[in-house]
Amino acid sequence: MQPKVSQQERHQIRQDEIIAAARHCFRASGFHAASMSQIALEAQLSVGQIYRYFSNKDAIIEEMIRRIIDYRIAEMEGNTQTQLFPQVLAWRQTLNQDDDALMLEVAAEATRNPRVEAMMTEADARMYENACAHLKKTHPHLDDERVRCCVEIMAVLMEGTMFRRLTPQKCDPTQLHKMYQDIIQMLFTDQ
Missing domain, CATH: 1.10.10.60 (Homeodomain-like)
Known part of the structure; x- marks a missing residue:
């Protein structure tokens, strides 16, 4: 039964x-x-x-975005190893290729649809605030403004890498890995 x-x-x-x-x-x-x-x-x-x-297609999109962001936040909170970030960037790794493609669709639709733009803005704010809290926990020596700047730079690197996955890699990931390590080291060094 x-x-x-x-x-x-x-x-x-x-x-x-x-x-x-x-x-x-x-x-x-x-x-x-x-x-x-x-x-x-x-x-x-x-x-x-x-x-x-x-209620409509926008409500489906909103729920889909919420689930993708919830998954990314959970992954971020479960991963305290910021040293993995350079590896992820250099080898263009992803948590979920399908989610990345859908978020690129969200970005494109946000240019045409104010409701989807608002959804994207809200999702970005959730990710940003959670990333700031996570980074502050793992790097308590950084002041709040430095944390916000680090998160912004890391978001640009991740989102750029998500877009770059659509094109063939043009340089050696091993070399990129070292450069990304240097960038991350510089970001997390209290100045």
Whole structure:
């Protein structure tokens, strides 16, 4: 006999299925071109059923972004080793290639859609504040302004690397690794 699934658990399972279907559609067609009909077809639901869980496509995008950011924050909090950062940059590593591609879609859609721009701004603020708190914990000798500057530079490096993954690497990662180590060392040195 299978354990009884609560209404809340069923609701969560259905939302997860819709988000998974939407992620697939957004990757295939982009946010702008992916329709609710496509998402419904992918999720094997009717459009009306999707509207029971999400008021519109923007609400699906918002939930998808929230989940990606939650995952990234959890990974950041679980990783206290800032020495891994140069390796991640040099070898263009990623936590999740699909998430990276979807966040690039978010950035593109944010240039056209003020609602998605607001979502991206809120997601960035969450990541930034969590990164500042994490960095302050791991490098308490840095003053608050230095922490904010370090986080901003690290965000630019990570986001730039995310974009650069779309192109072939043009130099030796071993050399890049050393340079990134020097940059990180300089950032975390109290001045």
